[in-house]
Every structure is written in structure tokens, then in C-alpha cells.
Amino acid sequence: MGTQFDFPGGIHPPDNKLRSLQTPIRQAPLPDRLTVPLRQHRGDPGRVVVAVGDHVLTGQPLSEGQPGRSVPVHAPTSGTITAIKSHEVPHASGLEETCILIEADGRDQWYKLAPCPDSASTAERYDHLHRTGVVGLGGAGFPTRDKLQSAEAAPDVLILNGAECEPYITADQALMRERPDSVVAGALALWRLVGAGRCLIGIEDNKPDAIEALRQSAEGTSVEIRVVATRYPSGGERQLIQLLTGLEVPSGGLPADVGVLCQNVATAVAVDRSLRLGEPVIQRITTLTGEALARPGNIEARIGTPLDHLLFEAGLDPQRLHRLIMGGPLMGFDLTTTGLPLIKTANCLIAGTAGEFPDPPVPQPCIRCGLCEQACPVDLLPQQLYWFASAGEHRKAEHFDLFDCIECGACDWVCPSHLPLTEYYRHSKGVLRQEQKEQAEADHARQRFEERQARLEREQAEREERRRARQQAREQRHNVAPAEASEAATAAATSPTAPGPDRETLIQRRDQARQKVEEAQAQLAEAREQTPEAVPKLERALNKHQKRLDAAEKALSDAQEDT
Amino acid sequence: MWMNLLLAIATLLLLAGAFGALLGYASVRLRRDDDSLVEQIDAVLPQTQCGQCGYPGCRPYAEAIAEGDAINKCPPGGEATIQSLANLLDVEPQPLDAEHGEEQPKRVAYIREAECIGCTKCIQACPVDAIVGAPKFMHTVIESECTGCDLCVDPCPVDCIDMIEVARGIDDWVPPHPADRPLTHDGPVIATDQRPAEASA
Numbered sequence: 001m002g003t004q005f006d007f008p009g010g011i012h013p014p015d016n017k018l019r020s021l022q023t024p025i026r027q028a029p030l031p032d033r034l035t036v037p038l039r040q041h042r043g044d045p046g047r048v049v050v051a052v053g054d055h056v057l058t059g060q061p062l063s064e065g066q067p068g069r070s071v072p073v074h075a076p077t078s079g080t081i082t083a084i085k086s087h088e089v090p091h092a093s094g095l096e097e098t099c100i101l102i103e104a105d106g107r108d109q110w111y112k113l114a115p116c117p118d119s120a121s122t123a124e125r126y127d128h129l130h131r132t133g134v135v136g137l138g139g140a141g142f143p144t145r146d147k148l149q150s151a152e153a154a155p156d157v158l159i160l161n162g163a164e165c166e167p168y169i170t171a172d173q174a175l176m177r178e179r180p181d182s183v184v185a186g187a188l189a190l191w192r193l194v195g196a197g198r199c200l201i202g203i204e205d206n207k208p209d210a211i212e213a214l215r216q217s218a219e220g221t222s223v224e225i226r227v228v229a230t231r232y233p234s235g236g237e238r239q240l241i242q243l244l245t246g247l248e249v250p251s252g253g254l255p256a257d258v259g260v261l262c263q264n265v266a267t268a269v270a271v272d273r274s275l276r277l278g279e280p281v282i283q284r285i286t287t288l289t290g291e292a293l294a295r296p297g298n299i300e301a302r303i304g305t306p307l308d309h310l311l312f313e314a315g316l317d318p319q320r321l322h323r324l325i326m327g328g329p330l331m332g333f334d335l336t337t338t339g340l341p342l343i344k345t346a347n348c349l350i351a352g353t354a355g356e357f358p359d360p361p362v363p364q365p366c367i368r369c370g371l372c373e374q375a376c377p378v379d380l381l382p383q384q385l386y387w388f389a390s391a392g393e394h395r396k397a398e399h400f401d402l403f404d405c406i407e408c409g410a411c412d413w414v415c416p417s418h419l420p421l422t423e424y425y426r427h428s429k430g431v432l433r434q435e436q437k438e439q440a441e442a443d444h445a446r447q448r449f450e451e452r453q454a455r456l457e458r459e460q461a462e463r464e465e466r467r468r469a470r471q472q473a474r475e476q477r478h479n480v481a482p483a484e485a486s487e488a489a490t491a492a493a494t495s496p497t498a499p500g501p502d503r504e505t506l507i508q509r510r511d512q513a514r515q516k517v518e519e520a521q522a523q524l525a526e527a528r529e530q531t532p533e534a535v536p537k538l539e540r541a542l543n544k545h546q547k548r549l550d551a552a553e554k555a556l557s558d559a560q561e562d563t
Numbered sequence: 564m565w566m567n568l569l570l571a572i573a574t575l576l577l578l579a580g581a582f583g584a585l586l587g588y589a590s591v592r593l594r595r596d597d598d599s600l601v602e603q604i605d606a607v608l609p610q611t612q613c614g615q616c617g618y619p620g621c622r623p624y625a626e627a628i629a630e631g632d633a634i635n636k637c638p639p640g641g642e643a644t645i646q647s648l649a650n651l652l653d654v655e656p657q658p659l660d661a662e663h664g665e666e667q668p669k670r671v672a673y674i675r676e677a678e679c680i681g682c683t684k685c686i687q688a689c690p691v692d693a694i695v696g697a698p699k700f701m702h703t704v705i706e707s708e709c710t711g712c713d714l715c716v717d718p719c720p721v722d723c724i725d726m727i728e729v730a731r732g733i734d735d736w737v738p739p740h741p742a743d744r745p746l747t748h749d750g751p752v753i754a755t756d757q758r759p760a761e762a763s764a
Contacts, residue, residue, distance in 0.1 A: 039733075093736040363741075390742065423741040430737030437735075438609070445610040445710045448691040449620065 005246035007239045009377040010231040011410045013167050013330070015206060020170045020289040023297040025178055028313055030108060033082075034304035035341035036062060036073050036100045037089045041135040042142050043069025045098060054081050057111035059280050062100050065130055071143045072133050074280040075111070076302035079104040090307075090326050090340045092333035099341070102304065113278035125193055125275060132280040133344075134271055138172075138235075138264030139327060141345035144271065147263070148194060151256035157245055158196035160187050162203040162210065162265040163228060163235030166328030169348040171285045172265050174298040176203070176210035179269070180217035186268030187223045189275055194261055199223050201265065202240045206230040232330070233408040237262045239377050251404050266347075281344055288314040290351035292321040301342055308338035311351060322354040329357070330409035364417035372411035372421060378404050382411040382421055389424035394431050402428055506556040513549040520545050601629045607647045609640040612690035613712035615664045620690060628652070635659050639711070641666035670726045671709040672716070676701050678723035685715035685724060 038045035046063035047070075050056060056075040063072045079102045087099035116128040130145040138161060162183070164172040176183050183201070191199045201218070203211055205227050214225050228234050228243045238249045240262065247258040255262050263271075266285065273279040282303050289296040294315030301310055307324075308316075325332040326346055350357075372382035380401055388397035402425060411421045520542040527534045605625035616636035618624040628634055634648040635657040642659065649656035659666060674685070674694075681699040686692075693709040696702025704715075716724050 089733075091733055091736075092738065093733055095733050095736060097733060390740075420741045423738065426738040427740045434735065434737055441710075442608075442610040445612065445691050445708075446605070446621070448693075448708065449610065449612050450622075452690065452692050453620075 005243050007234070007242040007377050008379050009375045009410060010233065011375050011413050012230070013232055013413060015167045015230070016289070017168065017170045017173070017206070020168070020287050020296045020298060021173065025174050025285055025298045025300055028299045028301035028305060028310060030077055030104055030106065030302065031305050031309045032104055033306070034076050034102045034104060034302065035087055035306065036076065036102065036304040037087070037341060037343055038063055038073060038098045038100065040073060040141060040303070040344040041069070041071045042140060043071065046070045046072045048084060048100070050081055050100070052081050052084055055079070056081060056102065057109050059113060059282055060111040061131070061280070069143050069146055071130060071135055073100070073303070074133055074282050075102060076282040076304045077102070077104045078107055078109040088337065088340055090335060090343055090346060094336055115278040116275045122193065129271060129274050132274040132278065134267065134274050134281055135344055136264055137266040137270060137284060137344060137347070139331070139345055139347050144263070144267060148261070150254050151194070151261060154195040155256065155261040156197045156259035157261070158191055158194055158199045159240060159244055159260060159262045160190070160199070160201040160265050160268050161235060161237065161240055161262055162201055163240050164207070165204055165230070165232045165235035166330055168289050168350050169287050169328050171287045171298055171347045173207045173210050175266055175269065175285055176207070177213045180213035182269050182272065183214060183265050184217040184221060184223055186265070186272040188221060189272040190263060190268050191223070193271070196261060200226045200244055202226050202228055202244050204228055204230045204234060232410060233377055233406070236377065236406050236408060238406065251401060284342070284344060284346070286310070286342060286346055287348040289348065291353040291356045292317050292351035303342055303344055305342045306338070307335070307340050307342060307349060310342065310349065311338060316351055320353045321351050323352045323357045325350040325352065330413065331407060360420065361418045363419045366417055366419060369416060371414040371416065375410040375414045377408060377410060378406060380405055385428075386419060386421050386424055389428040394428045397428050398432055402432070503556070503559055506552065506559055510549070510552040510556050513545065513552045516545040517542065517549050601625045603651060604628050604648065607644060607651060608637060609644060611639040611710040611712045613639060613710070613714060615639070617663065633657065633660065636663045638664035638666055669729045670711040671706050671729055672704045672711070673725045673727045674703055675723040675725065676703060678721055680721055682720055684718040684720065688714045688718045690714060
């Protein structure tokens with residue numbers, strides 16, 4: 001069944017998928033040591049809730065989510081935490097981030113899992129998904145709860161993305177053809193959760209086995225299997241939505257804006273297992289492929305498994321390895337070391353040989369042929385963006401909708417000059433994001449500075465005011481004093497010490513002083529028992545208060561004698 | 564003849580005088596809003612409030628620039644700020660004036676807490692209230708609020724404040740410009756001999 005809708009552009013690269021589809025999904029043996037990065041999603045890392053030396057069970061939370069987009073991670077197997085430290089993580093930058101290192105005890109004892117109760121409200125179910133660490137498993141790693149919450153009303157259409165359009169990757173295809181029931185169960189679970197009008201599973205026509213399996217499993221349910229023509233990047237979220245519904249997600253908007261929710265098929269399975277069994281995301285299916293592997297295929301491995309462990313399982317020939325890519329050949333990034341852990345978003349690992357992935361030819365100047373413009377699936381002007389990005393005119397690139405670029409790499413693929421166009425766009429986006437961040441920081445600093453200035457001025461004004469008031473009072477007293485003196489003289493018979501404080505004030509003062517002395521005595525008694533080093537200081541304080549009390553009492557008695 | 568000449572000169576003088584008066588009046592009456600210019604300049608400045616430009620904060624420097632001061636006195640902003648100012652004011656960008664300091668990576672103040680005597684001098688110096696503490700109690704810097712201006716370092720009587728470079732994590736990482744990346748090999752340069760192995764075979 002074809003579709004009546006279309007998206008612009010797209011390319012047809014050789015898909016190279018068969019190599020990893022010869023065998024069923026294998027289980028990776030448990031490694032001895034695992035490295036769990038705190039951040040395996042788009043957002044901020046969670047807060048660690050375990051300590052070095054703790055023994056953890058499989059599925060036990062290692063971190064907890066913080067406000068904002070911060071998703072917890074869980075222990076992939078039972079064992080002891082040996083370190084919590086910076087470790088290289090799979091990222092294009094090759095930088096380090098905080099990871100939790102676990103030494104497996106080999107018993108793989110499970111933590112007590114709590115399924116989501118049937119009585120739970122939708123919001124509680126979302127939170128349950130968050131607690132079990134569910135993020136988009138298609139590659140972007142967007143926290144699932146936040147995606148589900150992005151729609152204010154129930155979406156019209158729920159789309160499960162099983163298109164998997166990028167060459168080499170077959171993790172979703174393997175899942176769909178071997179576990180179609182769990183995919184359909186996941187679709188139904190998500191559907192119930194978000195209450196959409198329809199539920200479609202979008203899948204490319206180069207996966208007949210998966211289509212057949214899903215059709216059989218979906219029989220008797222209202223889940224529709226929609227087959228789309230094979231074309232890269234039909235598996236891009238916005239492109240698949242356009243193919244299946246004809247709706248275009250607006251620039252800078254979300255699928256929710258057109259009443260669509262799109263989730264990857266593997267994510268749907270994870271959602272189902274999280275709700276029904278309480279199982280956190282601690283394993284995933286990942287494709288191991290490339291000519292440098294003797295036993296390519298799909299492997300179900302625990303998160304945190306070292307990549308060299310997986311590559312060894314797949315029979316890596318280090319002599320032939322030329323490029324190691326995480327993700328697909330078009331959107332993935334190169335890894336420089338195999339000592340990295342498997343993360344939630346790692347759907348594919350390609351160990352390519354030099355023949356398979358030759359070094360890119362030296363880029364030639366852009367000849368303005370316009371092929372990139374024809375290939376662009378979002379109708380941008382790639383060559384224009386390239387001119388701006390390469391000249392450092394990032395603002396202009398932004399005006400040409402740079403941020404609508406999905407970085408699919410279709411323009412690179414067709415460029416006859418072999419320009420690494422997407423790299424330019426990524427750089428440009430990075431610079432602009434950094435600028436935005438710095439601007440936000442500067443604005444924040446300005447606000448704090450201005451508020452401080454205002455506060456200082458206010459304090460200064462208050463001081464001025466007080467000083468003036470005092471001065472006025474003094475002047476008044478000065479003027480009034482002679483008059484008062486004569487009055488006092490007449491009253492001398494009853495009160496010879498005329499301009500002193502009256503009796504009530506003195507009593508008040510004495511009471512205050514007495515209270516202070518009592519407080520100091522209590523503190524001293526407490527300090528004697530608990531903090532002996534503070535005793536001398538407190539004794540001095542008590543003496544001081546005692547003297548004040550004596551003085552106050554004396555003043556009072558003097559006043560009383562006088563009257 | 565002379566009459567005509569005088570008449571022409573008089574006419575021109577009159578016209579010049581009239582237009583001059585008009586322009587003069589317009590420049591006073593329709594004066595460019597200085598405040599909005601200062602706002603715009605202030606928005607470009609990095610807001611570290613460090614005073615390295617010689618003015619007590621970014622806003623005063625913005626006012627000085629609006630009055631015609633040089634635009635190259637801001638070391639924390641560096642080349643990027645000078646470029647933005649040059650664009651905004653439509654003047655030639657100049658290199659950073661070394662007299663006012665050098666461009667440095669972003670730093671934040673760090674108080675060695677064991678040595679702090681609680682004198683509050685740094686708190687008074689901080690232009691953005693990024694230091695918490697009280698008399699005779701240990702002080703500490705709120706890292707996220709610190710602009711790295713240096714102003715707290717000098718007043719400290721026990722020299723317990725260090726300026727440390729901010730560790731740049733994945734969030735701050737900017738993908739490199741492809742032209743800056745070293746070429747992985749020196750392959751064919753001309754498109755027609757792209758595959759030398761096949762060509763020779």
C-alpha cells in the first residue's frame with residue numbers, strides 16, 4: 001500500500017542492511033565491568049543516589065531525575081560500584097562525562113520492580129515512565145515523558161516510527177520481524193496512554209519480513225500498518241509525519257502542533273515493559289555491522305556494556321578496521337576508541353573497512369549546481385547556508401532557517417564537490433547556540449548588576465534619611481532644651497535628675513538585661529556538656545551581660561531613690 | 564552685472580542660512596534617542612562588570628561609547644564584542660587595546676574556604692552579588708552567577724580567592740569548523756581522477 005503524501009527531496013543510498021539480518025537477535029554475554037553514563041538523553045544528567053562500594057541489583061536506580069529534562073539511569077546488572085568519575089562517553093566531541101562504573105557479580109539478581117498500578121492517572125503513568133528511564137530509543141534520546149507531555153490535548157494520530165531509513169541500521173527491523181507481538185503491545189500501550197484517534201505504524205517497503213510479521217500481529221486490533229516507499233530520510237520524524245498524514249510540522253514547532261505524536265517502535269516496546277512490568281531501560285537491541293566484523297548481526301546488550309566487548313563478540317578484525325561509527329553512516333559520528341560504553345541511544349555500531357568507508361576526497365569549491373537543494377528534505381537552500389556558514393556569517397544562515405536543518409546528510413551525499421556541508425551546519429548551529437547561551441548569561445548578569453546598584457542606592461538614600469532625621473532631632477532638642485531646663489527647675493523638687501530616662505524605660509532595660517543573662521547562662525550550661533571549646537567565649541559573654549544587668553539595676557535603684 | 568552677482572550670493576547665503584537653521588533645529592528637536600543607543604551598546608557588552616575598560620561597569624562604558632569613546636577597551640568581550648560594536652555603530656573594528664588587558668577564557672572566582680576569615684570585603688566588591696557569606700562566617704562563590712570579573716581578588720586580605728578556568732563540558736562543545744579540521748589524507752585534487760586505483764587498473 002502506497003501513500004498519497006510526499007516530502008520533498010531525499011536520496012537513495014545503498015542500504016547495506018542484509019549483512020546484519022542473516023541471524024536472529026543474539027543476547028550479548030554479560031560483561032565483567034560496565035560503565036553507565038549519567039546522561040544518555042537530551043537534557044541534564046540526574047543526581048547520583050548511590051555511592052562507591054554500594055552493591056546494586058539489576059534495574060536499581062543509580063540516579064534520580066531533577067526538575068527539567070533529567071532522566072534517571074539504572075544498574076544494568078547486579079554488582080558493586082567501583083567508581084563514579086569522568087569517563088569518555090560516545091559523543092561526537094569525544095569528551096568525558098560523569099559515569100558510574102560497576103563491577104558485575106555475574107549473578108544478575110533483579111531489583112524488586114514495581115509495575116505501574118492500573119489505577120494510576122495519566123500524569124502518574126508519565127512519571128512512572130520517567131522513573132524507569134524511558135527515552136527515545138531511535139537515536140535522539142529525547143525524554144519520553146517530556147515528549148508525551150508536549151501535547152496539551154490528545155493527539156489525532158499516534159505514529160510509531162519503524163521506517164529505519166538510514167543504511168546499515170537494522171535494529172528496529174529485527175525487533176519488528178522477531179517480536180512483532182511486543183511491538184503491537186507497545187503500540188496499544190502508548191495508544192491507551194495518549195488516547196489518540198488513530199494509531200499507525202510507519203514502515204519502509206524494503207522490510208517485507210517485518211511488514212508481514214506486524215500485519216499478522218496487528219490482526220484484530222485497530223493498529224494500522226502503513227508501508228512507505230524506501231527513500232532516505234523517510235524515517236525522520238517530520239518526514240514520516242508528512243508521508244503518513246500530509247501535515248507539515250511548522251518551523252520551530254513540534255509534531256504536537258499538528259496533532260501528531262511520533263515514537264520509535266523500540267521506545268513503544270520500552271513503554272509497554274515499563275508500565276506492565278516496571279522494567280527500566282537497561283538493555284537495547286543494537287546493530288553490529290560493517291565489513292570488519294566476522295559475525296555481524298543484531299545483539300541485545302545491557303546499557304553500559306563496553307563496545308570492545310560487543311565488537312569482540314561480533315568477531316572484529318582490528319587489522320581491517322578503518323572507521324568506527326556510532327549510528328548510521330549519514331547521521332552517525334566517528335568514535336576514536338572502543339573503550340566507550342553502549343548507551344540508550346546507540347542503535348548501530350559500524351566497523352567499516354577502508355574499502356567500505358574510504359577517506360573523503362578533498363573538498364572542491366562549490367559550483368552552485370543545486371543538487372543539494374533538490375535533495376534537501378526540508379526545502380532549505382543548502383548551498384546558501386554553506387556560503388554563510390563557511391564565511392562565519394552564522395546570523396545570516398539563521399535567517400535562512402538553519403535551525404530547520406535536520407542534519408540528515410542528504411546534501412553531503414549528492415554534493416559533487418564532496419563538501420562536508422552538514423559539518424558546516426553543525427558548526428554554525430553550535431556557534432549560534434553558544435552565542436545564545438552567552439547572551440542569556442550576560443542578560444542575567446546585567447539584571448543582577450542593576451538590581452544591586454538599585455539596592456545600594458536605596459540603602460544610601462535610607463542612610464541619608466536617617467542621618468537627616470537624627471540631625472533634625474538633635475537640632476530640635478537643642479532649641480527646646482533651654483525651655484525644658486526652666487521647666488525642669490520648677491519640677492526639681494520632685495525630680496532632681498530631670499533629663500534622664502524615665503522609670504519605665506529603666507525597668508524595661510533591666511528586664512532585657514536580665515533576660516540576656518539568663519539566655520547566656522543557658523547557653524553556657526549547654527556548651528559545658530557539648531562543646532567545651534566554646535566555654536571561655538560564652539563565659540566572657542555572660543560576664544558582660546551580668547555587668548550590664550548590674551548597671552541597669554543600679555540605674556533603676558538610683559532613679560527610685562531619687563523619687 | 565555686479566548687482567546680479569550680489570543677488571546670487573545673497574540668495575545662496577540666504578538659502579544656506581535657512582537650511583542651516585532648519586538642520587540645526589532638526590538636530591536638536593529630532594535628536595537621536597541616546598538612551599536607546601546606550602541600551603543597544605550595553606546589550607552587546609558581556610556584562611562582566613569588571614571595570615577593565617576604566618569605567619565602573621558595562622553600562623557606564625556603553626554611555627562612554629555613545630559619547631564617542633573607543634570600542635576596543637573590553638577584554639572579556641574580546642574580538643567578538645568589538646566586531647558587534649563595530650557593526651552596531653558602523654565604524655571600523657580595531658584590535659583590542661592591550662592596555663586594558665587580554666582576552667582570556669571564561670573564569671570564575673573560587674574561595675579557598677579553609678583560609679577565608681569572613682571579612683565580607685569580597686562580598687562588597689562583587690558587582691553581581693555572586694558571593695554569599697556573613698561577617699566572621701566563611702564565604703563562597705555561587706559559580707553560576709560569577710562573571711569572572713576579578714574584582715574580588717584584590718580586596719581579599721588573606722589572598723584566598725583564585726580565578727579558575729571554567730571546565731568546558733559537552734554542553735559547551737561547538738562542532739569544529741570543517742576547514743579547521745586536518746585533512747585525513749592527501750587524495751586526488753581534481754575531480755576527474757577521483758579513484759586512482761581504478762584508473763590505473
